[in-house]
Amino acid sequence: MTTPAFLPCGEQALSVELGDSIDPETNATVIALSRNLADAPVEGVVETVPTYRSLLVRYDPGTIRGDALEKVLTERVSSLNRQQGAARLWRIPVAYGGEAGCDLDDLAAQKEIDTEELIRLHSEAAYRVYMIGFAPGFAYLGGLPEILHTPRLAQPRQNIAAGAIGIGGQQASINSVAGPSGWRFIGQTPVRTFDPAREVPFLLAAGDEVRFERIAADEAERMSAEGYTPEPEAAT
Amino acid sequence: MSLTVLQPGPMVTVQDAGRFGLRDSGVSAAGPMDAPAHRLANALVGNPTGAAALEFAGMGGRFRVETGCRVALTGVTAPLEIDGQACAANAAHRADAGAEIRIGAASDGVWGYLALSGGIETAPLMGARATHLRAGLGRALEAGDSLPLGATDPQAPCLALGGPLPDESGPIRVVLGPQDDRFSDEIRARLSDAEFTVSSKRDRMAMVLDDVTLPAEHGHDIVSDGTVPGSIQVPASGQPIVLMAESQTTGGYAKIATVIGPDLPRLAQMATGTQFRFAVLTRDEAEEALIAARSAEAERLAALRPQAATRLTSEFLLSCDLVGGVWPGDEVVP
Numbered sequence: 001m002t003t004p005a006f007l008p009c010g011e012q013a014l015s016v017e018l019g020d021s022i023d024p025e026t027n028a029t030v031i032a033l034s035r036n037l038a039d040a041p042v043e044g045v046v047e048t049v050p051t052y053r054s055l056l057v058r059y060d061p062g063t064i065r066g067d068a069l070e071k072v073l074t075e076r077v078s079s080l081n082r083q084q085g086a087a088r089l090w091r092i093p094v095a096y097g098g099e100a101g102c103d104l105d106d107l108a109a110q111k112e113i114d115t116e117e118l119i120r121l122h123s124e125a126a127y128r129v130y131m132i133g134f135a136p137g138f139a140y141l142g143g144l145p146e147i148l149h150t151p152r153l154a155q156p157r158q159n160i161a162a163g164a165i166g167i168g169g170q171q172a173s174i175n176s177v178a179g180p181s182g183w184r185f186i187g188q189t190p191v192r193t194f195d196p197a198r199e200v201p202f203l204l205a206a207g208d209e210v211r212f213e214r215i216a217a218d219e220a221e222r223m224s225a226e227g228y229t230p231e232p233e234a235a236t
Numbered sequence: 237m238s239l240t241v242l243q244p245g246p247m248v249t250v251q252d253a254g255r256f257g258l259r260d261s262g263v264s265a266a267g268p269m270d271a272p273a274h275r276l277a278n279a280l281v282g283n284p285t286g287a288a289a290l291e292f293a294g295m296g297g298r299f300r301v302e303t304g305c306r307v308a309l310t311g312v313t314a315p316l317e318i319d320g321q322a323c324a325a326n327a328a329h330r331a332d333a334g335a336e337i338r339i340g341a342a343s344d345g346v347w348g349y350l351a352l353s354g355g356i357e358t359a360p361l362m363g364a365r366a367t368h369l370r371a372g373l374g375r376a377l378e379a380g381d382s383l384p385l386g387a388t389d390p391q392a393p394c395l396a397l398g399g400p401l402p403d404e405s406g407p408i409r410v411v412l413g414p415q416d417d418r419f420s421d422e423i424r425a426r427l428s429d430a431e432f433t434v435s436s437k438r439d440r441m442a443m444v445l446d447d448v449t450l451p452a453e454h455g456h457d458i459v460s461d462g463t464v465p466g467s468i469q470v471p472a473s474g475q476p477i478v479l480m481a482e483s484q485t486t487g488g489y490a491k492i493a494t495v496i497g498p499d500l501p502r503l504a505q506m507a508t509g510t511q512f513r514f515a516v517l518t519r520d521e522a523e524e525a526l527i528a529a530r531s532a533e534a535e536r537l538a539a540l541r542p543q544a545a546t547r548l549t550s551e552f553l554l555s556c557d558l559v560g561g562v563w564p565g566d567e568v569v570p
Contacts, residue, residue, distance in 0.1 A: 007412075007413050007414030007415070008411050008412070008413040008494070008519045009413065009414050009462070009463075009464050009467065009491075009494050010411050010412065010464055010466050010467075010494030010495070010496055010497065010517055010519075010522065011411060011494075011496050011497060011522035011523045011525070011526050012464070012526065013462075013464045013494075014414075014460060015414045015461055017461075020459075021459075022459060026406075027358060034260075046259055047256065047259055047260070048260065049259045049260045049485060050260060050484070051459075051460055051461045051462050051486055052459050052461070053459055054459075054461045054462070055462075056259070056461065056463075056464070058259075058464065059428075061523035061527065062526075062527055062530065063527055065523055066519050066523060067520070067521070087422065090312025131460070131486060132260060132261055132485075133262050133462075133485050133486025133487075134260075134262060134265045134458065134484055134485075134486060135262055135371070135484075136261060136262045136369075136371045136372075137261055139261055140460075156250055161378040172433070176262070177371070177372060185387040194261075194262075196361055196362055196372070196373055197361075198369075201362055202258075204262075205260070206260065212380075219317075221567050224293075232460045
């Protein structure tokens with residue numbers, strides 16, 4: 001097991017760095033530590049935020065000081081069971097192309113593959129939610145086939161719809177809220193990964209698996225109208 | 237029991253203590269930019285310190301209370317009138333049913349708070365009433381908005397400070413890290429030696445600093461990791477950006493240091509153009525500073541005392557220099 005590096009983030013948080021690179025194993029360790037702290041809370045730990053290769057731990061120095069917390073966390077990391085807690089699998093229906101997927105044909109041309117091949121590549125891949133950040137419920141998805149890696153636009157577009165299916169660099173994404181974005185977009189899901197009025201406002205969490213499933217545009221409209229929300233499955 | 241918004245300033249929002257525990261879902265806590273001032277306002281009117289109150293940037297506006305209650309203004313020096321009577325900041329005052337509350341332009345400070353006894357009781361969204369503009373949780377208030385208020389005890393006293401607020405000055409204290417190793421010794425020295433300026437690029441999310449750049453010799457882009465309020469991130473331009481209450485929860489820029497909790501409100505309250513310095517503390521010193529600041533604040537809130545006269549007398553007003561704080565008139569707030 002890796003030796004953690006502790007980076008102070010002021011007097012009420014520290015970052016536990018568990019590796020140098022973006023890879024599933026390092027990220028699984030981060031998420032395992034996060035779950036460990038949720039299952040067996042350390043008094044004074046207020047909140048944790050998993051990211052690619054580090055876990056932000058917010059604490060109250062009135063209850064536990066940073067130095068003492070680092071000792072506890074070192075012990076926790078050394079005894080981590082990375083298998084604990086099965087990751088969830090989300091099947092996200094996507095209508096490829098259309099207004100929200102305005103870059104689909106352009107990207108296919110750029111990659112010198114036909115549109116159908118691009119859709120097949122995108123929808124056959126298994127994606128890992130490495131972290132949630134940037135915007136409420138916005139998932140950074142790793143696992144995009146290399147041929148689909150595409151740089152972001154130099155000039156972000158002003159208003160991309162919630163549910164737009166994007167590609168930015170090596171990552172795939174599901175837009176969680178409408179807003180500006182420099183990512184490229186190839187489709188639209190009727191699923192809202194963030195809805196503050198829903199009983200469960202956020203669907204995705206770090207460590208989950210995501211698969212995209214192609215649906216027809218009229219099917220997407222129907223699902224959207226009825227407020228379709230998928231249930232997670234146990235990941236294999 | 238409600239508060240009617242007649243003519244709000246450009247950025248008036250409802251803020252409780254914040255929406256905690258959702259950073260792992262990409263939602264920062266929001267809540268007040270100056271949390272101690274927000275808690276003081278609530279304490280003065282007898283509310284729990286985390287009750288929802290109004291926060292405004294620079295200019296308050298006009299409001300009407302539909303039921304009698306106590307109100308208190310904190311955070312900024314700004315003219316406060318209740319039905320045309322001038323009232324002091326940092327003290328509670330009675331407002332009768334139908335009374336109009338006017339808050340003018342702040343002459344000192346940026347983020348002001350108006351607490352009302354009973355607290356603002358808008359429907360909580362994901363467990364809190366804090367407005368988070370970027371996340372689309374609530375919005376800036378508009379003329380005609382009506383905000384429900386909680387029950388108020390008409391017999392409860394109007395409270396005032398037991399002594400003057402501490403005169404906070406000196407450098408803004410920081411703890412180095414998490415990515416200070418990206419910067420050379422020279423640049424780290426510049427962080428504590430140079431004079432920074434608060435730029436006009438600032439909001440509830442972040443504050444951009446002018447006049448000093450902090451180039452990172454080992455690169456500005458990092459593998460994205462978690463941020464906190466107070467994180468000083470430095471993008472490729474070298475221009476430091478201090479994250480605030482409503483910041484993004486993760487970021488891909490190197491963070492040279494973090495402003496400590498007790499000093500972040502003071503930074504937030506600095507007028508645009510203010511020059512200031514940073515001072516580096518060890519983490520242990522910073523933890524001590526937080527514990528000391530909490531204890532001083534608890535003593536201050538415990539020392540609030542009932543005041544007899546709640547409105548300023550003309551003798552008192554004549555004894556004050558009001559030139560910088562007189563009501564700006566209809567040109568500014570029609």
